[in-house]
Amino acid sequence: MQLLNLQDTIKFMSIRRFTLAFSLLLIIGSLASFATKGINWGLDFTGGSLIEVSFAESADLQKIRSVMDEEGFRDATVQNFGSSKDVLIRMAPLENAGKTTADSKMVGDRIMKSLTAMDDTATMRRIEFVGPSVGSELREQGGLAMLTALICILIYVAMRFEWRFAVGSVSALAHDVIITVGLFSVLGIEFDLTVLAAVLAVIGYSLNDTIVVSDRIRENFLKMRQGDSEEIIDTSLTQTLNRTMVTSITTALVLVALLLVGGELIKGFATALLFGVVIGTYSSIYVASSIALGLGISKEDLMPTVVEKEGADQDPMMP
Missing domain, CATH: 1.20.1640.10 (Multidrug efflux transporter AcrB transmembrane domain)
Structure with missing residues (x-):
C-alpha cells in the first residue's frame, strides 16, 4: 500500500x-x-473509594452533591459517566471513609441508602476501593x-x-x-x-x-x-x-x-x-x-x- x-x-x-x-x-x-x-490522578494512584450509580432518568448532580455533603463527604467528586443517567462518585480516603474493602462497602451501602431515599431508581453498578499506600x-x-x-x-x-x-x-x-x-x-x-x-x-x-x-x-x-x-x-x-x-x-x-x-x-x-x-x-x-x-x-x-x-x-x- x-x-x-x-x-x-x-x-x-x-x-x-x-x-x-x-x-x-x-x-x-x-x-x-x-x-x-x-x-x-485517578483512584489507582490517589487511593479512595469510587461508586458508579445508574438512574432511570437523568441524574440531578446538584442533589447528589447535597446528599454527599450530608453524609460527610464534602470533597467528593460527582460527575456524569458516559450518559446523563450514569453518575460516578469519587471520594478521597478519609478517616471516616474506612481503610479496608469491608469498610468501603459499608460506606457504599450508606451512600446508596441515601441516594435511594432521594431517587428509588438508583442502582449501584460497581464500587472500588484503593488504599492510599497502594x-x-x-x-x-x-x-x-x-x-x-x-x-x-x-x-x-x-x-x-x-x-x-x-x-x-x-x-x-x-x-x-x-x-x-x-x-x-x-x-x-x-x-x-x-x-x-x-x-x-x-x-x-x-x-x-x-x-x-x-x-x-x-x-x-x-x-x-x-x-x-x-x-x-x-x-x-x-x-x-x-x-x-x-x-x-x-x-x-x-x-x-x-x-x-x-x-x-x-x-x-x-x-x-x-x-x-x-x-x-x-x-x-x-x-x-x-x-x-x-x-x-x-x-x-x-x-x-x-x-x-x-x-x-x-x-x-x-x-
Whole structure:
C-alpha cells in the first residue's frame, strides 16, 4: 500500500530549527501545566473509594452533591459517566471513609441508602476501593517503569546503531511522554493505570518508528556516495514516509473507533494513544533525526571498523 508517490526528496531538515523550537515550546507548556495545575490522578494512584450509580432518568448532580455533603463527604467528586443517567462518585480516603474493602462497602451501602431515599431508581453498578499506600506505590512504580524503559532503550540503540542516534531516540521518546502527559494535565483528564499503560505503549510505538528511520539513515550513509548528512537524512525520511503514514493512519483509525464507541472506561487510554501516535510520528521525523544531525552524525561514524589480520602487512612472497 502506497499513500504518496514521492519523486523528489522532501527537505525535512530545512525547517528543523523551527520544529525543535515548536517542540521546546510544547515541553515548556507541559512542564508549566504540571507546576500550576498538576495531574488529575485517578483512584489507582490517589487511593479512595469510587461508586458508579445508574438512574432511570437523568441524574440531578446538584442533589447528589447535597446528599454527599450530608453524609460527610464534602470533597467528593460527582460527575456524569458516559450518559446523563450514569453518575460516578469519587471520594478521597478519609478517616471516616474506612481503610479496608469491608469498610468501603459499608460506606457504599450508606451512600446508596441515601441516594435511594432521594431517587428509588438508583442502582449501584460497581464500587472500588484503593488504599492510599497502594496508590502512592503505584504512582512511584509507574514513574520508575517509564524511566527504566528509557534507559534500556538508550543502551540498546547505542549498541545497535550509534550513540548520536541513541541520544536522538531517547530525546524523542522523552519528548513524546512529557507532551502526552502534559495534554492530560492541561485538559484535566483523569490519569489512571490504563492511561499509564497507553503512555508505555506510546514509547514502544514511537521507538519502532524511530528505529525504522534510523536504520534507513544508516543504510543510506553507507550506500550513497554523494550528499552531505542533511541530504542523506532527508532522502531517508522521504523513503520511509509512506511506511510511516500507513502505520500511523491505520493505528489512528482503530483508536478513533475506541475513542468514539469504547465507553468511558477506555476513553483515557484511547485519548493518550491517539495523541501519542500523532506526536510520536512527528518526533520520529523531526526530533530524533534533527538531534542526531545536530550532534554531527556523518558517514565516518557509521563505517564498519576494519579489523586487520595478524601478519597482513607482510610480503606474501617472503619465506
